[in-house]
Amino acid sequence: MSPSPSAELGSGARRGVALLGSTGSIGRQAFEVLTADPAFHLVALAAGRNADLLARQAALARPAAVALAEGALPELPPGTTVERGPSALEALATRDDVDLVGVGTGGVVSLGPVLAALGAGKVVATANKETLVAGGHLVMPLARARAAERAAIDPGDPLASPLGWLRPIDSEHSAIWQCLVGEDLATVERLILTASGGPFLEATTDELAAVTPERALRHPTWRMGAKITIDSATLANKGLEVIEAHWLYDVGYDAIDVVIHPQSIVHSAVRFVDGSLKAQLGTPDMRLPIQYALTHPDRRPSPAAAPDLVAAGRLEFRAPDEERSPALRIARHAGRLGPRASAALIAADDVAVARFLDGSLDFLGIPRLLEEAVARFGTAGGSDPDLAALVALDREVRAAFASGTPGVAGASRAS
């Protein structure tokens, strides 16, 4: 039996939630989960530029405060205040009435509110990849310190683990987390991240060179945004997930495998020292990992359908072709180099995918650009970058590889 998280996260009352990025793909699904569960109270909402949807969400949830990054504020319910300016997200995430911060915003700027929230003793559930890829060295020590405080009081407290504080929303990392519940991290031998392989699993290198944005956006199993669909085709997303897994689960790069699993039913697996392997399986529905991150250690009924092994019939696995998918090798290399290289990689991938989609970079140019970014920015000396240094590095990498920049390998289509 698990203790009730409400007893952990407040005074037994409803848990106050700040949802950052509430109008994005993850944010909308998190909003759905949070408003369907009476254990939660949406205290704060932050959106990028979708004022209409923010207005509808505010009318439903009647939050104490909202923020909108760009554009004119919509009409808000009476009593809802507005946070403005560059520290609006931090202000929402650290409110006294917030217990849990859901992060659906993109980019390295999301690191600020995450660090502020952990510093203020809030639980963070995040779908933001920069949190760990660029900021793992900043975020995890905070989560570990919070966990150690709880462990000193009650080792059985779900918040006595760093994963109680920094909760992954990615389906792969959620799968690993679910497999690790009740297990000792010291008995983990390998992590096995599954990858659908994307739409070009069977393509030759010549075919890959000719891939168009339209074709790349047809993902076989998950309906996702353009960025993540291209990342799934290059396996860059899986490379970033390897780096995230390294930080989240404190496992070395040599002990993190990527396995192609076209059916996307096994979301990931863990191999233990005794030869036992545990896997988590699900349908491709992000509401499940979103809900798990919010309700852990509890499981609640969910609209997500359970997978049916008999209906699936077979689950297939194969090794990734790292020659065809160099992004995986580049990401492992960046992870081993350290936080600067990982931060350069994730910024460069953003640029590379945008340029592929706008036609200024061909498909095989994406990994070339990633490799060059890691080589140019990842081997600089000095200590690990702090938040300000990460934001500056992100800007520098984006400027270096922007469309039309001269002297960049892969910078022009069919170069």
Place this chain on the structure above:
Amino acid sequence: MSPSPSAELGSGARRGVALLGSTGSIGRQAFEVLTADPAFHLVALAAGRNADLLARQAALARPAAVALAEGALPELPPGTTVERGPSALEALATRDDVDLVGVGTGGVVSLGPVLAALGAGKVVATANKETLVAGGHLVMPLARARAAERAAIDPGDPLASPLGWLRPIDSEHSAIWQCLVGEDLATVERLILTASGGPFLEATTDELAAVTPERALRHPTWRMGAKITIDSATLANKGLEVIEAHWLYDVGYDAIDVVIHPQSIVHSAVRFVDGSLKAQLGTPDMRLPIQYALTHPDRRPSPAAAPDLVAAGRLEFRAPDEERSPALRIARHAGRLGPRASAALIAADDVAVARFLDGSLDFLGIPRLLEEAVARFGTAGGSDPDLAALVALDREVRAAFASGTPGVAGASRAS
């Protein structure tokens, strides 16, 4: 992080183990695991009739006491005493220096030592199917009472769960147990027991009718004894495992699925209320579930190889054909009828398989005999049977269906 079980099971010293059935298939592998792990001290060994192997085991482990059910005692190390008579197993299992009892003995008689051990506050790790199929209604209340005592002191204690006290060694139930670690049993929606399907997965009913013992003993994935190989071909073993799962995990018969999985890599799975499914995978090596039952909640390095998803390539699943495998339906029916019917079923299956192997019953006669046994003995009224009543019922069922008994459906080959 899990608390050390040695802190739970004694004064931090080595855990004393009584191994019952030490010379059988499970017993030999348990002996191997126990003698390789310095956390254990083999205090007592009991064998059936293999005096030579018992002597070799005693020479290696230097136990305080041994028992041999049949035949002349071998030479024993100085200081090793001998328990004799019908209560020898109980005497060994309840010794003051025993913390944990490993049960590799067969038959309903093993229930006596299991009940005595739980009554004396010993942890029981059992591969004996009668323990739960016939005696679930006696064993589980004891395990629950022991768990409740611990939970009152420390809810985080691994022994605060009934599964801490009654530990399954079957690979399927071990898989479910491993998937449930750290989870709340109340959030379990379905259990999914996998079955290899045995050697006749593709056979027609006509082909099944003509199956010989020689053919039936060729099991595709597991090397096992004759009894369990035939049980695997009829799916009677899976039917018995459904009844065991019902008792172990307190899940209704409607919520326990059987899925044919010819590769025998997914050992079983659990579906939770949120649509998440967790599975445990392993190679077909009983040393892993044996070790897990002994070392839980710890995992230790094991000689068992880990499964390789890429080498396996594909995992297949299909629904069992309950018409071709009536034993599954009969077992669910027996489970629903209650302990008398389940006890009659497991005794009848022993007789049926022995008669198939000696040529006095054809393959399709096995389920016919099971069905008749459940109908004749399972619907008698009265309260749930106690240990003495179970032993008497077992004897009655065996006598009723013994080879040559007149008037028994399926009692003669090709009847």
